[in-house]
Amino acid sequence: MKITNVEPIVLKAPLGEPWRIGTAVFTSMSSVLVRVDTDEGITGYGECMVRFAPAAAAAVVEEILKPVAVGQDPFEVELIWDRMYQVMRGRGHSKGYMLEAMSGVDIALWDVMGKALGQPIHRILGSYGRTTLPVYASSLLFKPTEVLVREAEELAAQGYGAMKLKIGQGVEPDMRNVREIRRALGDGVKLMVDANCAFDTLTALQLGRQLEAAGVYWFEEPVAPENLDGYTKLARAFDMPVAGGESEFNRWAVKELMVREGIDIIQPDLARCGGFTEARK
Structure with missing residues (x-):
């Protein structure tokens, strides 16, 4: 199986009333979906969590990450992740839009694998056997x-x-x-x-x-x-x-928090930290 196309899709919707939090006010909600097509007709979808300027993340997907991913085997997700990260790490882009864009591509690749195998992602990752989870x-x-x-x-x-x-x-x-x-x-x-x-x-x-x-x-x-x-x-x-941990973007930043004993509950955001591939590390 080979990846034939990677397409960013910008989403933006106005809010009925502004969302106010400690460091921002949102009048609309934005995100970027990523669609990954393959030569076997399987399509995967992922999300980049982008609250401001979603077109910037879409441009990273289109101009930087798509050339890396097209032609690759989606099951080689670790290799694709490393190659995407290596493109810009030497230029200081190891967080922010780069990792958010990578998240969308990575989640879409896992979606492709799950559909190809006919299994939910939690089983491919190594299920813990839970059938329910607490929510808040x-x-x-x-x-x-x-x-x-x-x-x-x-x-x-x-x-x-x-x-x-x-x-x-x-x-x-x-x-x-x-x-x-x-x-x-x-x-x-x-x-x-x-x-x-x-x-x-x-x-x-x-x-x-x-x-x-x-x-x-x-x-x-x-x-x-x-x-x-x-x-x-x-x-x-x-x-x-x-x-x-939601505002961190890779394993090295979270490791630093853990080594310093500065955090008790880690909250990685899959759509920001590099997708499933990085979050599980």
């Missing part, structure tokens, strides 16, 4: 406290046993939302928070102590991804788990 509702965005409480109650009524609240507005407003949601839900629903890298280390430390006292289940992306010393300081200061 994500996310409660920046809105008035009374609206957040109502949305949290609605999610709990739907059966969600855990949900995530976006924070990053400041210690007092963030804690007000946490307290009111916790009061409404009681202790039977897990509440996690996600700062989307909004805080400096000192503010995250001050807020984190209060979050821990309030029974928050984890504190996600409290500081900027390059602030490795901050992650380590926070992870050592709390019994509450520190989560993150």
Whole structure:
């Protein structure tokens, strides 16, 4: 089997109301799908998670990654991944749009393999035997406290046993939302928070102590991804788990967080970190 074409497909849709988080405001949602065709008529699809300028990721797929992949055997996914990465690593492009674009191609290759073998991807990767997985509702965005409480109650009524609240507005407003949601839900629903890298280390430390006292289940992306010393300081200061990794793009960056003991829960994003091939490492 050989790859005959790689096509990026830009998707963009307006939002009914802006999504506000700690470090951005979104008025639309964007993504890039990647379609990989083969000479045996099997087509695979992948996704590049691109929130801004999706045309940039599409250009990387079309102009840099497509020439690498076309003509290759999709089952040689490790070789294709390494060749895609090598094209730009010497030019400093080992994160960001390059890895997001690679993610879409890689996921599509795994989709091709799954379809060719007639198996779901989890079995090809080496299934752990699970038939169900716990889920949580994500996310409660920046809105008035009374609206957040109502949305949290609605999610709990739907059966969600855990949900995530976006924070990053400041210690007092963030804690007000946490307290009111916790009061409404009681202790039977897990509440996690996600700062989307909004805080400096000192503010995250001050807020984190209060979050821990309030029974928050984890504190996600409290500081900027390059602030490795901050992650380590926070992870050592709390019994509450520190989560993150969504803003990292390869195994070497995540390894550094792990070696420094700066993270308790790793959250790689398949559509950003290089796809299945990189995430499993």
